[in-house]
Amino acid sequence: MTPSDYVLRDLEVPPPVIDVPDDYLHADQSLWSWFVTTDHKRIGILYLVSITGFFILGSIAAGLVRLSLVVPDGEIFTNDVYNRLFTLHGVIMVWFFLVPSIPNTLGNFLLPLMIGAKDLAFPRLNLLSWYIFMGASLFTVFVMVWGGVDTGWTFYTPLSTQYSNGWVLAAVFGVIMVGFSSILTGLNFVVTTHKLRAPGMTWFRLPLFVWGNYATSLILVLATPVLTIAMILLFVERAFGLAIFDPDHGGDPVLFQHLFWFYSHPVVYVMVLPGMGVMSELVTAFAYKKIFGYKFIAFSSLGIAAIGFFVWGHHMFYNGESPYAGLTFSLMSFIVAVPSAIKVYNWAATIYKGEIRLDTPMLYAMGWIGLFVIGGVTGLMLASTALDGHVHDTYFVVAHFHYIMVGATVVAFLGGIHFWWPKITGRMYSEPWGRVSALLMFIGFNMTFLPQYVLGYLGMPRRYHVYPPAFQPLNVLSSAGAVVLAAAYIFPMVYLIYSLWYGERAGPNPWEAKGLEWTVPSPPPKHNFETIPTVDFEPYDYPNVIPEA
């Protein structure tokens, strides 16, 4: 071809018609429009990007902790650095990743879509919540990296008020601030669920993901202020000498623990309930079957939220709590396991004889059930006062809550992201890579944390990096598992981002799933629905139903 050929051909081509799609991603493409958006979908994405950043940072800290534990003599880091590392890991993961993980990303994106609303009840408050979150989290992370905090994420007194030489005050201030962000989001969700449902969207037609987030939001609204006040009391005691917990004056440090765990036990359900909501959506879509026992699952979410407020004392069985209180809290902790078990049985019954498709989200869901059952049952062991005496403050506890916080929350988060990714971005990701990552996650996670159960049972205490050489093989195994786990996190980050440009276009409903969010285009238009829909169908009206016994 000669250059003149090019010119000739160019002349023949009609001027391109730029077809700008009218969805929420393309409505206004300037960067500034993202920072002033009140669109719940965009705010969900803002949260997704920011918490992913914090997750990476928290994971690096965890990786360094696991690195230190490869050798028994604790020579890799000094004691001070090690203490700061696990505190950094704990604080970031709890407040800047796990608590906002599912509600503030998927919940923000999906809640109005699922109930047939144009937005959340208070869109500007939603944006404010993100700004508070970003301010508080960046500040706290800076404080913990630059100055360091060595109290652990629990900030127990009098360590935090009298002995710690880290930047405790600044970190505590950051935690108080991030609590306001939680409260605003919880408040927004509660009010939205009550008042913005479309006509015909009755309470028992709500997707169970909405029920999960509703129960979560109730906890956020009612428990977070108690953390706020516990942290304020800690702050003024350390900063101004306004003694409340100070044992030198007859104060009771255990009072701080009561206030702290009154928030921090229910907050475990803040992490788990939205994950359970994701599970209900995944098992129905991929078993292509109506949910088994809708009302049981819905009410068990509320049951977990309610009973979860009365179990906090199981953290103080051996911290000077009376045996009668211990007995009561033990009993309540056993009772709160019942609604969780109800859910697991119902999902199993939903999958039973369904048309099962083992796509990536379903693989995550299957892994979820396995990990949650292990985490839940070991939780019952910890809730019995006698067994807790043996494994209290050991790696057994560490393994248990990682099965819940990672096994249940992170796996559900990843499953949910894979399930709604086509809805959020309009693109499909690579299915083979997705399946590989889901499997790696299950293998890597168990490899990391199963050995820790054994270590704890054999007596290895948590928060020490010097341990008897006999524990080394299991610790090396656990650290090797962490490497596999890291791969399971890195893969999705790569292929999901890749899919944004090169992924196949997804139609409105690539999984043939039910629910209002699948009736709108992918990605959804700016105001979600052209006209507010009237709901005249039951939830999960998949063709397959529960088989006769």
Added chain:
Amino acid sequence: MSTTTVGIKLEEQFESEQQQRETAKLGMWTFLATELLLFSGMFISALVIRTLHPDSVTAVALHLKFWIGATNTAVLILSSFCMSVAIESSRLGLQRIMVRAMLLTAALGVLFMCLKGYEYYRDYVEHMTPFLHWRRYELVGDPASRLFTDLYFIITGLHAIHLTIGIGLMLVMSWLASRAGFLQKHQNRIEIVGLYWHFIDLIWMIVFPTLYLLNR
């Protein structure tokens, strides 16, 4: 007396005026629930300290200025009454009465703060400020009494912060609400601010007996 029509401007996420009203109200109530839990953490701490050290707590309570606290209780009840007048007149479209009632509410709030400030000053004079390490503490022979004294300052201080925010809100709102056309567009904001004001008063109704009365 001039009355104006009353209404609210519909925001785009709502379908009807009634829906917007109910949503705003539920939002405020939910927020107040969090506030209640915030203060509950301190009330329970007061109860625990009282159970651990009953004699020390009584010694402190005898130093609290009962009559200032009681007068302040009356001041806040009166302010809540004024707020109710403001809300009721906003519903009826009586803009001028509403604004005056709100200004009176704020003034009573300021009166509360002045009395409270005077009370803190008396505490200082009586050496009831153990956290000021350069100043001798009156009950120095009774170390546990410090806990309750400190808690008294924290609870009343946090309540004072809330009240100051309330006074600020009240002043800003009465300025905004004095403009023409406010009640046609934003009548329900008066009700929302009113809920907050009543609630701070209510908190004081728990603070007063918890600190001043229970331990005498």
